[in-house]
Amino acid sequence: MKNKEHPKLKIANAWKSSILLVAAFLFVSQLSAQVDSNSIVVHKDPRIDLLIKKQIQINEETTRDSRRNVPGYRIQVINSSDRNKVFAAKTKIYQDFPELKPYLIYQPPNYKLKVGNFKTPEEADPYLKELSKMFPSGVYVIHDVIEIKLEKPE
Template sequence: MKKFLTVVLCCFSAVALAQTKGVVSVVKDPMIDSLIAKRIELSSKAAAGAPGILSTGKPGTTIVSQMGYRVQIFYGSDRREVYSAQSKFNSSYPELNTYITYKQPNYYLRVGDFRTRLEAQRLMNELRLIFPTLFIFREKINAPNLNYNND
């Protein structure tokens, strides 16, 4: 009889202490839904192209990231000197992209997006008289468009 009462009391206490179902209310800003929708739209546009291609938003232009080479033409701790070297380079070679990075305590000016080391070496040979300290670095580049002529 004691065992029966113990089992019955356990069952009633389990039912009495059981949790009841509740309602969860989510409070959020309505802008979150619009941001999520924009993110989905942007990622679907990028996925519509080829994998590894990021769209810049301009029609007909894409940026393909891959490993390549850049030529470092200047480094120093003075920001004004780096910007003057950049303008000096841009006046001579406006078709090549320039990239300024800062790693404490120096600024680095690297130029070009070259697929092969040979292309970077050609530019380095042209610039040797203008810029005394030149180095070639392998890093992730924005791959240039290939222009094929059907001649």
């Protein structure tokens, strides 16, 4: 005689098998997710590295070749602990002397405002006279390291 299972028992066994299969799948996928969560895979075009290297080279050449620091002179316009006063002087210089580059230095507790990049003190004299009229207290030429622009040979 054949062993016939009851239909309800067949369905119950099928459900048990399905639940067991889903549970096993979830367990394995959870292990897989834990392994993969510690690493990131990035797919990129290898030409990006070439572009980055080229930009680094351009930046180094531009910075190195366009300016050089040499001994020279600047005009010290103001030396004060009043930050607002120094920034107001810097703004005034930007407006009246756009060709002079201002340099703001903070040496606690004072702010110093220096302007220009002059190779000789004589080169600074015309500006010194004008700045002395605008800022009557303590404008003078000082020895400093200045930036000079290098001319590119053609």
